Amino acid sequence: MKKILLTTALLILPALSWAADEAPTAVSNAAAIVLVQEHANYLWTLIAAALVFFMQAGFAMVESGFTRAKNAVNIMMKNLMDFSMGSIAFWAVGFGLMFGTTSTGWFGTTDFFLSGWTPDGDPWVLAFWMFQCVFAATAATIVSGAMAERTKFTGYLIYSAVVCAFIYPIFGSWAWGSLLNGNGWLEKLGFIDFAGSTVVHSIGGWAALAGAIVLGPRIGKYGKNGEVRAIPGHNIPLAALGVFILWLGWFGFNPGSTTTADKSIAMIFVNTNLSAAAGAVLAMITSWVMFKKPDIGMSLNGALAGLVGITAGCANVSPTSSVIIGALAGILVVLSVYTIDRMHIDDPVGAVSVHGVCGAWGTLAAGLFNMGGPTLKIVTTQLIGIGAAFVWAFGAAFILFKVIDLTIGLRVSEEEEMEGLDIGEHGATAYNDFQVTK
Amino acid sequence: MKKIEAIIKPFKLDDIKGALHELGVHGMTVTEVKGFGRQKGHKEIYRGAEYVVDFIPKVKIEIVCEADRVAQITETIVKIAKTGKIGDGKIFVTPVESICRIRTGEKDKDAI
Numbered sequence: 068m069k070k071i072l073l074t075t076a077l078l079i080l081p082a083l084s085w086a087a088d089e090a091p092t093a094v095s096n097a098a099a100i101v102l103v104q105e106h107a108n109y110l111w112t113l114i115a116a117a118l119v120f121f122m123q124a125g126f127a128m129v130e131s132g133f134t135r136a137k138n139a140v141n142i143m144m145k146n147l148m149d150f151s152m153g154s155i156a157f158w159a160v161g162f163g164l165m166f167g168t169t170s171t172g173w174f175g176t177t178d179f180f181l182s183g184w185t186p187d188g189d190p191w192v193l194a195f196w197m198f199q200c201v202f203a204a205t206a207a208t209i210v211s212g213a214m215a216e217r218t219k220f221t222g223y224l225i226y227s228a229v230v231c232a233f234i235y236p237i238f239g240s241w242a243w244g245s246l247l248n249g250n251g252w253l254e255k256l257g258f259i260d261f262a263g264s265t266v267v268h269s270i271g272g273w274a275a276l277a278g279a280i281v282l283g284p285r286i287g288k289y290g291k292n293g294e295v296r297a298i299p300g301h302n303i304p305l306a307a308l309g310v311f312i313l314w315l316g317w318f319g320f321n322p323g324s325t326t327t328a329d330k331s332i333a334m335i336f337v338n339t340n341l342s343a344a345a346g347a348v349l350a351m352i353t354s355w356v357m358f359k360k361p362d363i364g365m366s367l368n369g370a371l372a373g374l375v376g377i378t379a380g381c382a383n384v385s386p387t388s389s390v391i392i393g394a395l396a397g398i399l400v401v402l403s404v405y406t407i408d409r410m411h412i413d414d415p416v417g418a419v420s421v422h423g424v425c426g427a428w429g430t431l432a433a434g435l436f437n438m439g440g441p442t443l444k445i446v447t448t449q450l451i452g453i454g455a456a457f458v459w460a461f462g463a464a465f466i467l468f469k470v471i472d473l474t475i476g477l478r479v480s481e482e483e484e485m486e487g488l489d490i491g492e493h494g495a496t497a498y499n500d501f502q503v504t505k
Numbered sequence: 506m507k508k509i510e511a512i513i514k515p516f517k518l519d520d521i522k523g524a525l526h527e528l529g530v531h532g533m534t535v536t537e538v539k540g541f542g543r544q545k546g547h548k549e550i551y552r553g554a555e556y557v558v559d560f561i562p563k564v565k566i567e568i569v570c571e572a573d574r575v576a577q578i579t580e581t582i583v584k585i586a587k588t589g590k591i592g593d594g595k596i597f598v599t600p601v602e603s604i605c606r607i608r609t610g611e612k613d614k615d616a617i
Contacts (some may be wrong), residue, residue, distance in 0.1 A: 297551035
């Protein structure tokens with residue numbers, strides 16, 4: 068009897084509550100609807116941040132694949148540390164300089180050590196920080212490839228901290244500061260760089276150029292009569308894996324920059340993919356014409372060039388334009404790698420060409436292919452941003468590397484370079500069961 | 506006792522191993538080597554820079570046998586390893602002073 072009464076009471080209860088309330092409406096649910104969208108924004112932004120984080124694995128694999136086995140441990144350490152030290156530096160100093168309140172429009176002065184967050188405050192600043200942190204780390208890790216196989220580990224650690232604490236975020240504040248509490252002079256001009264062709268990739272690429280120049284070329288890279296010698300990478304499949312991982316991560320990099328879960332991410336996804344594909348194909352064709360065979364290294368660089376090239380304009384150009392932008396980036400990167408090598412600037416992975424040169428192209432393209440129509444003002448503003456990035460990043464990095472070189476030394480000794488940095492810097496070998504022949 | 510050192514094209518190894526097994530040769534040592542003779546290297550291109558690869562991957566087979574078996578073994582290797590194109594390889598025969606089987610201590614002919 069008790070059971071029957073209890074069950075009946077439980078079954079009647081919901082009906083009683085329905086009978087008491089009115090039907091819900093959009094107005095009465097307004098707060099809940101806004102909350103659902105906010106939650107979606109958090110979800111999308113943080114998933115995208117995880118995808119961009121995974122690009123660190125991509126960079127590590129590309130760099131290792133294109134360099135020699137005797138330096139593989141060193142490459143792994145540099146990639147692990149530019150992310151780890153970079154994250155800490157960006158938390159302590161960089162984020163504040165980039166997104167803190169600013170009175171000048173040149174750098175922020177608040178939000179250091181994530182002081183803008185309180186336990187009962189709005190956690191959006193944390194999600195935003197996470198997304199921005201992996202972007203800063205992307206810019207930082209670009210440099211390790213150009214400086215591979217001859218850089219002192221201590222020198223590179225110092226660079227990692229400084230780039231994420233100062234060089235990257237100060238330019239970032241000029242272009243993106245208003246995404247949080249700042250307001251940069253460059254964005255006020257109307258500079259378009261949606262996901263960072265310049266803010267991330269050119270900054271990294273020009274810093275890489277400075278590093279490669281201050282370091283000098285690897286031993287044996289250029290002959291006495293000026294010949295360019297090949298120093299083949301030790302694992303092409305690793306390099307290819309790295310590019311695929313980067314391509315995947317870029318699906319967080321570009322569409323994630325909306326930091327909003329809405330329909331605009333569809334076009335950004337498509338633009339990203341088309342540009343990468345066009346870049347790979349045209350780089351392959353260009354290398355085929357120039358060197359008589361389709362070249363794997365150049366084709367891989369071509370995919371990345373396409374990705375970098377669309378990063379600025381992914382939200383304001385059409386899919387058809389993306390194909391053109393990527394295709395031109397693919398041709399450009401091959402010519403750039405070839406030219407920079409002939410200038411006797413040794414860049415083992417093509418970082419300067421992929422990120423610096425194609426970053427500049429992508430930024431210009433965002434103006435030229437703007438769906439609302441390219442105007443003189445828009446294109447000029449893009450050029451101003453491109454120029455400012457070069458002056459700032461190359462200049463600051465050049466000074467930094469020179470100072471490191473004059474104090475603790477930037478380059479390892481000749482003997483250590485020949486033996487391999489794995490032994491000299493880390494007392495380890497990467498492939499203990501294999502024989503390292505060169 | 507003699508040692509036969511045969512430098513051959515890598516893809517011939519399995520066929521030679523099978524043929525020698527049929528002949529009753531049950532032991533050999535194989536090393537991956539690089540080398541060249543009349544077969545010149547080839548040109549490769551890496552990121553726009555041309556380079557010549559002089560040393561071509563080969564496989565070296567070492568067999569120790571009694572002197573009266575040398576002719577039969579070398580003829581078999583020649584027959585199987587030959588393609589007729591430059592780079593087929595070479596065979597060197599050298600005398601062996603002594604042999605010892607580590608596990609049992611057997612010496613010379615008993616250790617083959």
